[in-house]
Amino acid sequence: MSKRxxxxxxxxxxxxxxxxxLFKCTDDDGAVTFSDVPCxxxxxxxxxxFASDTGSKNDDFAIENCVNFLNRNGQxxxxxxxxxxxxxxxWVTVKNIGARRxxxxxxxxxxxxxxxxxxxxxxxxxxxxxRTVNSHSFELVK
Amino acid sequence: xxxxxxxxxxxxxxxxxVLVDHLAxxxxxxxxxxxxxxxAEYFAPLLSHxxxxxxxxxxxxxxxxxxxxxxxxxxxxxxLELDVASEPWPIASVDAVFSANSLxxxxxxxxxxxFRGAGRVLKSGGLLCxxxxxxxxxxxxxxxxxxxxVSLRHRDPMxxxxxxxxxxxxxxxxxxxFVVDHQMPANNRLLVWKQA
Numbered sequence: 259m260s261k262r263x264x265x266x267x268x269x270x271x272x273x274x275x276x277x278x279x280l281f282k283c284t285d286d287d288g289a290v291t292f293s294d295v296p297c298x299x300x301x302x303x304x305x306x307x308f309a310s311d312t313g314s315k316n317d318d319f320a321i322e323n324c325v326n327f328l329n330r331n332g333q334x335x336x337x338x339x340x341x342x343x344x345x346x347x348x349w350v351t352v353k354n355i356g357a358r359r360x361x362x363x364x365x366x367x368x369x370x371x372x373x374x375x376x377x378x379x380x381x382x383x384x385x386x387x388x389r390t391v392n393s394h395s396f397e398l399v400k
Numbered sequence: 401x402x403x404x405x406x407x408x409x410x411x412x413x414x415x416x417x418v419l420v421d422h423l424a425x426x427x428x429x430x431x432x433x434x435x436x437x438x439x440a441e442y443f444a445p446l447l448s449h450x451x452x453x454x455x456x457x458x459x460x461x462x463x464x465x466x467x468x469x470x471x472x473x474x475x476x477x478x479x480l481e482l483d484v485a486s487e488p489w490p491i492a493s494v495d496a497v498f499s500a501n502s503l504x505x506x507x508x509x510x511x512x513x514x515f516r517g518a519g520r521v522l523k524s525g526g527l528l529c530x531x532x533x534x535x536x537x538x539x540x541x542x543x544x545x546x547x548x549x550v551s552l553r554h555r556d557p558m559x560x561x562x563x564x565x566x567x568x569x570x571x572x573x574x575x576x577x578f579v580v581d582h583q584m585p586a587n588n589r590l591l592v593w594k595q596a
Binding site (some may be wrong): 354355397 | 421422424425527580
């Protein structure tokens with residue numbers, strides 16, 4: 259049995275987690291980490307798009323790609339006020355394609371009053387390269 | 401012995417890896433410039449949900465026809481003659497148009513015909529997928545592509561590696577919306593546009 263879904267499906271949950279500020283810390287060797295507390299050597303507070311602290315370069319690209327995609331499709335009202343709190347992948351089976359990763363983000367978006375309402379889950383189906391969002395309609399196979 | 405391209409053998413799997421995501425909902429794909437027919441022969445059985453229509457200029461048809469006949473896949477059709485500059489094209493409406501390594505061996509006028517024709521035959525939501533080397537902002541992406549471009553233009557000054565922005569203008573004129581630019585092996589790209 260299969261279920262047709264449209265890409266850029268967004269699930270709105272009632273989670274009211276309070277979003278803590280996140281900081282991008284770069285050490286002397288140039289390594290970047292993300293933290294919810296300021297780093298010792300001074301930190302840049304991240305207001306745009308960023309990866310979680312487990313993110314590799316591929317993850318960074320995929321997350322940015324996903325957020326841009328959601329923005330283009332009107333799911334994110336304020337692209338300058340996007341905070342990706344966490345991300346994870348789930349393997350799904352897509353009709354006529356096969357196994358692909360679904361990137362699930364917890365995204366906190368600034369509302370029209372300039373405040374953050376708390377994280378909401380959003381998702382993007384990734385293409386075979388694992389980095390590029392599939393922007394077409396697709397059918398998941400259960 | 402059938403014509404054979406080493407480059408096709410090398411790039412067919414990377415191209416398929418990308419196409420499979422874009423063509424999941426397609427039912428009929430028009431290939432322009434099928435060449436040796438190797439891509440058609442390789443893709444058709446692995447994209448069994450769709451029908452693959454190879455085309456080329458008349459001189460290349462016998463070899464493609466022989467390859468198609470030998471393969472005998474139900475979803476791989478006999479090749480049709482298609483000169484991009486000749487109207488009408490032999491197929492009226494498709495879900496996707498694919499072409500590999502063709503735009504740099506056409507004249508610019510033929511490239512314009514290519515986009516006009518693709519825009520005309522693509523259904524709403526249909527995809528134009530173009531594989532090959534491209535320039536960006538007038539610059540090549542590698543020394544090997546630059547050398548290849550020189551050899552192309554030396555052989556035929558009308559041909560040559562095309563600049564993405566020039567292609568984008570042609571696509572926009574046909575209401576084709578840019579979807580994605582896939583980085584591919586050996587300094588090639590796979591560009592995808594979607595018909596509005």
